[in-house]
Amino acid sequence: MQESERSRRLEALRVQYVERLHDDVQAIMAQVEEMSARDNAASAVELEAVCEALQRIADSAGSFGYDALSETCGEVACQVRQWLDGGVLPAPYTLAALQSRLQTGAEQLPHLDDLFPAHATMVQRDTASGRVALLGDEPLGRRALGEALSALGYVCHEYAMHDVEALVAWQPDAVLIDERSVPRSRWSAWWNAWQSPPHLLIFGDEDDFAARLAAIRHGAAGYFVSPLDASLIDRCLERLILRPTPEPLRVLIVDDDVELAEHYHLVLDGAGIDSWVVNVPAETLGALRDYRPDLALVDTRLPMCTGREMARVMRLDDAWRDLPVVYLAAGDDVREQALTRSGDAFLGKPVDDDALVATVLSHAHRVRGSRRWVARDGLTGVLTYAALQELLEVEFARAQRSGTPTSLALIDIDHVGALNAHHGHASGDYVIRRLAEHLTQQLRFIDHVGRYAGGAFCVVLPHCSPEDAQRAIERIRLQFQSQTQTINDRGDIGVTFSAGVAGLHDAASVEAGLDAIDQRLYRAKLAGRNRVLGNGDE
Ligand SMILES: Nc1nc2c(ncn2[C@@H]2O[C@H](COP(=O)(O)OP(=O)(O)OP(=O)(O)O)[C@@H](O)[C@H]2O)c(=O)[nH]1
Structure with a gap:
């Protein structure tokens, strides 16, 4: 692993850790606050849970450079442990004093917003359009292939067999040979002499096993037959030349x-x-x-x-x-x-x-x-963060090539932290799952939903303008807010979400698209939550 890669990974891990740390510290403080606001003393079980959570932070925060926070949590955990061991449960006002110590500890953490630029560098991008040479001696067939692939955003040049030197000089990423007009006996010697040939795709006239076997023996990575289906060729080219660099295992x-x-x-x-x-x-x-x-x-x-x-x-x-x-x-x-x-x-x-x-x-x-592509989040069943990142790269490249509008939305449940604190973590999980289900049901079949963070989902809407996407998410917001969520035996509660919407096709990069929806979501939260902000809401 190169040093730069190692540092990138370590930084990504640090960001992940700090995100969790923020959540954990907030959860502990909410719990202590709740216990200190009561009339009666907290129970031993509650204190045990707080003590364990504090100890976890004490054990790990130091490794990531948050020594002071680690120390504070260790001291507070030690204090709680002494109460538990001595069998004397603290009065609520004693807990209130702990709260201010934890608050001081939490202030040592960096703000999450300061970490996100580092986070964004995790994703590597390759948005270059592929260069595809079309080789065939029948101009009409060649042109049909060329037009189909150009419409998908590839840079296509057409060549006849007598012109293969120009083809080699152009240095394409892939060559698609139309065998219907150039039999293999005519191109194989030339191809085999090419020292480092690009990817080979063949458009053949036989739709059987023997033709495919012969194709792979010539090194072909794709074999296609009539009728021409450009999307199949697109998928193959995408895999070969536009695929983002895979993450290390x-x-x-x-x-x-x-x-x-x-x-x-x-x-x-x-x-x-x-x-x-x-x-x-x-x-x-x-x-x-x-x-x-x-x-x-x-x-x-x-x-x-x-x-x-x-x-x-x-x-x-x-x-x-x-x-x-x-x-x-x-x-x-x-x-x-x-x-x-x-x-x-x-x-x-x-x-x-x-x-x-x-x-x-x-x-x-x-x-x-x-x-691949089916990595599902354990809690909600939608795409995981990693799968979503991969998908975003592919959708971005597709949208850039074809120019078709594609939109992104970042949808975040309002006040999950408070919901957890008042109704329990399991109730928070339940609401997160409910929103995932609702999104999956209400969006189109071609849309993708991925878990972005705790209660936040990122939605990719191909072939959809940002204006249409905003209308769709607004409709979903109204439906979701009108449904009450039944939380076990604790009755019904109303839950809302806020969202930011932006175009992916006109963004400079995936990160820029994510940044735009992140900022709009942030402003939706600041403006009072339970709303969807898009292009026209600057
Ligand atoms: N139940 C549950 N809570 C989670 C999960 N992941 C993160 N959270 C909680 O989600 C909260 C973070 O959400 P935020 O979006 O930052 O804050 P919020 O409380 O929802 O408030 P706003 O977004 O500002 O409305 C923290 O309290 C986390 O503990 C999860 O998988 N399940």
Whole structure:
């Protein structure tokens, strides 16, 4: 991993962590505030939860440079622990004093807005239109292909067989050969002599296995037949030449041996694989949530539990049910191996470095491949943040090439924090799920919904102007606000959302588009929430 890449990842992790930290600190303060406003003392169970949450922050904030916050949380946790151990529950006014100490600690955190520019650099972009050469000796057929691809935004040049030198000189990203007019016997020698040829696509006249087999033996990455369907060729070209650079694989290492875990981390790093080490088993769930790995590398002997138990705990959460696990086993852990479910892997200790990399790559790529485009958020079932980022890049490139309007909306539930504090986190989850369902039902089939952050969703509306998108989201807002949400036995509550809408097709980049909707959402919140702001609301 290059230094710049390493720093980029570390910065991204820091941003993720700080986002969580903000949420966690706010949640603790809301809880303490609520307890201190009561007439009677808080219960031991409530204090235990606060103590654990504080301790978590005390343990981790220092690693990210927030030493003072870590210290404050550690001290407050220690104080709460003393009350609990002594069996003397504090009076509400005593808790009020804790609140102001936590407030001082929270002020040491950077404002989230200051972190987002760094966050935005995580996404790499390639918005260049592809250069596609069309080779054929039949001008009408060639032109039909050229017009179809030009309409999709590719730069197309047409060549006949006698003109292939000019084709080579143009240095296209891909060549589409129309075999209906140029049989393979005429082009294969020329193609084979090309030292580093671009991607090859063939438009053939036989729609069978033998024709496709022959095509791939010539190195073709796409084979198409009549009738001409430009969208199929577009998808193939997009995959070959416009696809964004994939994110490195992410591996969560769970091993209490600090040096060994660091060794695995460095070995994976050398192979371009990103990893995150957890030495304390109890921290694994938090790491899953923050780091979102593609695979877990788990020691079979951990303090408190076995490796297989650890995998089962992780998989209790639906979001991680299919997470592949590679176990690192001491020689006599054969019984554990026998109980491991299929799809997971076992590596005996001492672990060979090459075997480690090979096993991780094969397992993680398989799972990532099958998850592509269908990576779903565990809570809501809509696209994950990572899948959404990939989709945004593709939709942006498509919109730029074709010039068709495409819109973005950022939709954020109002006052999720207060809702959590007053009705419980599960009620907040319920409302977040309800909005996801509502959006999925109300938007068109071709629209995409992704989870952007806690109660925020990003919606991509292809073939839709920002004005139409704003009308659509406004309609959805009115419907959503008119539905009361039934929260368990706590009765019905009204929930609203605010939103910002902007065009993606006329944005300078995906980041610029996201920035525009983010700012409009921010202003919608400032203006009193429960509203949708778009182009005309500057
Ligand atoms: N229940 C639940 N709450 C979450 C989740 N993720 C984030 N949150 C909470 O969402 C809140 C952050 O939302 P924000 O949008 O910043 O703030 P808000 O409280 O909704 O207030 P406004 O957006 O300003 O109206 C924090 O209190 C988080 O704890 C989640 O998955 N479930």
